[in-house]
Amino acid sequence: MRSSTICQLSHCGNVTHGTKPFCSEHIEEHPYVRALVAELRARDAELERVAQRGPKAVDLDGAIIGDIVHYLEENIECTAADLKRERLHYQPKEVVESYLIAMRRARMVKITRTRNGAMRVVLVSSAPKPPLKRKRRKRLPTPAIAAPKVVVEKAEPSEPPGDVPAIAC
Numbered sequence: 001m002r003s004s005t006i007c008q009l010s011h012c013g014n015v016t017h018g019t020k021p022f023c024s025e026h027i028e029e030h031p032y033v034r035a036l037v038a039e040l041r042a043r044d045a046e047l048e049r050v051a052q053r054g055p056k057a058v059d060l061d062g063a064i065i066g067d068i069v070h071y072l073e074e075n076i077e078c079t080a081a082d083l084k085r086e087r088l089h090y091q092p093k094e095v096v097e098s099y100l101i102a103m104r105r106a107r108m109v110k111i112t113r114t115r116n117g118a119m120r121v122v123l124v125s126s127a128p129k130p131p132l133k134r135k136r137r138k139r140l141p142t143p144a145i146a147a148p149k150v151v152v153e154k155a156e157p158s159e160p161p162g163d164v165p166a167i168a169c
C-alpha cells in the first residue's frame with residue numbers, strides 16, 4: 001500500500017513521505033514553499049519601501065493591500081489601530097497610515113477621525129480606481145504671466161466691502 005518516491009533534488013537520494021516530491025530535509029525546494037517564501041520576502045521589501053518613501057511606495061495590487069481589503073470586507077468599519085493589530089503585524093504607525101492614505105488616493109477607502117483623533121476607515125471599493133481629475137484647473141490659463149493680471153483685477157476696490165465678512169465666516 002505504502003508508496004514511496006525519491007527526493008527530486010539531485011544527489012539527495014532520500015526517500016520522501018508518500019508522494020511528496022522532496023524529502024523532509026529539502027522541503028524548501030517544494031514549489032509551494034518557494035512561492036510562500038518569495039511572497040514573504042516581497043511583503044518585507046514592500047514594507048521597507050513604504051517605511052522609507054510613504055504612500056507612493058504602496059503596491060495597490062499587492063498581497064498586503066489584498067489582506068487589508070479582505071479585513072475591511074469582513075469588518076464594515078475599523079480604525080487604523082485595528083488594521084495595525086489584525087493585518088499589518090504591528091508595523092509603525094507611519095507605515096499603517098501610509099497604506100490608508102494610498103488607499104484613499106485610489107478611492108478604495110474613506111477615512112474619518114474619531115473623537116480622540118484615531119483614523120476610522122470604511123471600505124469604498126475593493127479595487128483601486130484612478131484618481132479624480134480636477135476639471136476646473138485645466139481651464140485656467142497656462143502662461144505664468146496671465147495669473148497676476150487676474151489677481152490685479154479682483155483686487156480693485158470697486159466692490160463694496162460687504163463681501164469681506166462673508167469670507168471670514
Ligand SMILES: [Zn+2]
Pocket residue numbers: 007008009012013014022023024025026
Ligand atoms: Zn532531499
